[in-house]
């Protein structure tokens with residue numbers, strides 16, 4: 491009986507010791523801002539710091555573009571962009587969310603404590619440099635098989651686009667994996683995903699590239715060929731027609747879902763667009779070249795268009811239209827497993843040559 495009591499006391503003291511040790515750990519994790527602490531103040535119940543003080547303390551250069559209102563900060567390994575009024579910042583081309591917005595207060599740019607943590611936590615919270623000089627590589631690609639479930643996409647001669655897309659996406663995955671690229675599919679079965687969810691999967695995976703696979707349709711049976719698109723606000727009439735068709739999936743979705751989940755404001759999107767644009771255009775062209783070289787498939791179009799699924803992706807992204815289901819010959823081809831395999835191999839070869847060229851140049855941007 492006594493023994494039992496002593497034992498329960500021992501357990502109690504042991505638990506207290508564990509709890510105290512735990513408190514010690516959390517106390518150590520409190521950030522020491524050094525001299526900078528005296529520059530902080532409270533606004534809207536959040537701790538804020540004056541941006542010039544943060545920059546001089548952590549050795550960052552900063553610029554404020556009075557026209558676009560974009561603030562750019564740099565040091566040897568970081569490139570950051572922020573916008574007053576927004577909680578979102580770009581850190582080496584990745585979007586990070588602050589717990590409070592960057593603000594202009596009494597004529598001074600101020601940043602919340604969560605921003606200062608990037609530097610104070612000894613780079614722990616900052617993602618590794620992705621750009622020139624940082625040994626940039628394409629390790630992970632997310633492939634999105636367009637449409638699925640209740641949304642068949644284009645249908646021609648009994649062939650449904652959603653099935654063609656999924657089969658090519660799976661074959662492309664296995665081809666890319668042979669070259670050591672990690673690949674994730676947004677869907678592996680015949681299920682419906684809203685457009686934003688597809689991009690969200692790529693964002694959550696921190697993919698280096700996002701590739702959307704689609705098949706096309708036109709009102710004229712003679713239309714044929716391969717097309718590659720990157721995100722752009724500028725488009726010609728031809729791209730616009732494809733864009734309207736591929737964005738039509740939004741009618742299957744809750745119309746407010748995209749706007750609500752979008753999160754980023756227009757300026758941030760513009761920044762993302764220009765940051766990823768060169769990579770996206772290069773990838774679209776290299777894949778089209780791969781198709782031409784291997785399959786001798788006519789490239790009908792490489793251009794920009796405003797595809798919602800690309801708009802949600804926070805990394806370079808392309809949308810491929812692998813052929814026309816409204817064309818009897820191409821529909822027959824696309825319904826053939828061997829042809830889809832050839833197509834997947836040709837697309838993979840384009841992606842791999844892009845990857846090699848990209849890694850050799852340490853990125854194309856800047």
Ligand SMILES: [Zn+2]
Pocket residue numbers: 636637643644651704705736
């Ligand atoms: Zn489609």
